Amino acid sequence: MTTNPQENTNKDVRRMVLKALTKVETGGYSNLVLGDALGGEQFNKRDGAFAAALFYGVIERRLTLDHIIKGRSRLPLEKLDKSVLGILRMGLYQLLYMGSVPDSAAVNESVLLCKATGKTSASGFVNAVLRGFIRDGKPLNLPDNNNLPLRLSVEYSCPLPLVRLFLKRFGQEAAKGLLEKSVGTPPLYARVNTARISCEALVARLAEEGVQAVPHEVIPDCISLYHTGNLEKLRAFEEGLFHIQDGSSQLCAFALNALKGMTMLDLCAAPGGKSFTVAEQLQGSGSVLSFDQYDFKASLIQKGAERLGLTNIKAAVGDATIYNPELPSADRVLCDVPCSGLGILRRKPEIKYKPLDSFGSLHDIQFAILQNGARYLKPGGVLIYSTCTLRREENEDIAQEFLCHNPTFAPMPLPELLKPCISVQPNMAVILPQHFDTDGFFIAAFTRTQ
Template sequence: MVSLQALLKMELEDGYSNLVLDGALKAAKLEKRDEALASALFYGVLERRLTLDAVIAAHSKIKIKKMSPQVRNILRLGVYQLLFSDKIPPSAAVDESVKLTRACRQASACGFVNAVLRAVQRDTAALSPAKGAGLAQRLSFLYSCPQWLVALWLKHYGEVDTEGMLKAFLRPSRVCVRVNTTRVTGEELLRILAGEGVKARPDEHLKTALWLENAGAVEKIGAFQKGLFHVQDLASQLCCQALDAKPGDTVFDVCAAPGGKAFTTAEHMQDRGTLTACDLYESRVRLIESGAKRLGLTCVKARVQDASKPQEAPCLADRVLCDVPCFGLGDIGRKPEIRYKMPDLLAKFPPMQYNILCIASKLVKPGGLLVYSTCSLTPQENEEVAERFLSEHPDFVPKTLDLPDALLRPCDRGSHRATLLPHISQSDGFFLAAMTRIKPAE
């Protein structure tokens, strides 16, 4: 019932998956085992919804849109258990779905739910794409990703990388953290975590990154509470490595909340210098301040600032990070609801991103570095914005990125820009481009 309630809330109110599920779990007060199962079913259905709907449509005389939200989501849960979960016997999945239908006051639909699920259970080819399906349609069905998005990625990245990326987005999410090097080394943190019963391993390519294997609620770990690390995806850590801030530098992070990149950059600076972390909303600024305090990073100064509007009389900076608001497609692995955004929303981002980048560039001193980044995977938001900026700002030139080759596509090695794809970089999807401001001619 908890999974169903959360799925209904997602469908009817369009919330954030993690917040919706957290609220449902807190209200239900389940045992840890039942909580884990409810979470797995909720995220499993959310991730596979397009595939589940296609299977339901192939075995139902009633169209998906004509069903009540309750029946629609009960069928999704039932089909998910039949096709993708090995934790519940098929007969139990069907029987519990029928009981759930009755509990939701949809008793008249009990026979229908039973018939559809029994038909799916008997169909050994339920997970086979439709005969004659094209490549985009086949991948859309297999990996539950909208066909328009699959087609975009096929055009831009090719078949091998597109399918690799789609597979990676469906793998179980992992927790990556950044060692607070102002307080502890990676080796010391590994020993401390082991003492708390937390398994962790260092990343193969970035020694300040650790992967937690059985972390549970990270905020309850003693080492976290003591400010010895913060949670940050590997891609974001690589972005901070590309920024290459030094002790004593002046740095601006113009779209900083919730603060992860600001914290890592401050650690690169050994907490010496000034890092101004800006965000549009006071509540998110307080989030940055709270995180910096926990980590003991005194060089981080958080303030409210609209990145789309020029700052008044700013001091020029050695490094400026411009991690702009975006469509967010690189985060699908952790936020599966992103894949269901309407494609027409994409058009609003590039003009806004370009404007923010132009304004941020005015904060860079001659000889300073500007890094543009997104957690999205569309050429409109990424390469096109970065290359337009360079073509229209002759005082900036490309700066070659210094990142591990093993984490990059071959075409990005030795370049000033890189698209981090999850099946290659083992991170979220991400884009970054580095540019240096040259001194004006005398």
């Protein structure tokens, strides 16, 4: 039987996604794995978008999908062939979450994928599971409400230890809101380059290029973007009228309250968004010194600054844990440290499957960077410590430990805008995704008293 080119392409796309998912299962980073996979194949724009949606969707909903498979397979998951398990997950994800894929196509393509990957003997099993799921009305069969942690774990595909952590730390209502925001397509935010254009004018310019831009209800000069296509091809992008930056990172830069003529050090600056925002706030005055430990990342920051016309930024290679006596004292210092990333699960869903005890080694580097950053701050200046995680051990505990070790520093109250997110003290904010529909984030502010 002959097939049309579209059917062949779809089969190749699904085969590529299956291979990519296998690589992530063995420890690969999702964005790098998918980038390599798409870069090595000749897929059109539509197929590339389909591959990305299926790839990230299966990772994101893995526990939900496995719950369904457990209820329909005589064999336990660990006894299933890994490729067959991957094919089942992909088929179920298409049936549940990809309305553009007809049920018949999801089943038929899964069966063909079994044959294309040498798993012909499993094709009948895959066909039976998927068709049975359709016949029964595609039920999730969630656990009983009496076991809330387990129900939330299955419903939002979040490991039980992490669900329990969220429930204990934030309470039932906030934890459920957080989990709801941990799945689905994340919003795309841009920061208006206020050194070149106003928010209103940029919204109008983007509309001329077919892009819908909506100002954020709370965050100043932040816009949500829709129907963007290739962002880098937009004239507004080429002219440096905006840069892509999540709203939570914009709030972090806002908390610095950088004023004209000030000097700011951004010790862990890549990809550069916070440096760009602060440089814009300085209105061409002062200086922003941005550092990353890798030369190619520092180069990307400098190129981004040049596109935006921000001549007051200088990017360089630097180790955030090591004091550099050649750097000037600064009015503002930002330590946006490496972290476990539990606030960005919508963007990197594989993070949630890491064991919680694997994050313990982060403390030493986080505290070292904060301690080092403090050495550069002028008396009366502002030091910001930030992460994109939601673990107390990486957030409030580090901030309080810093104050215990540094008597010449004091808590610096955060701006009124962050009041809904204030944590244990007025200088600490835990931004949950549901607060502003952003990534999860933590900000702590300090000032040097002498």
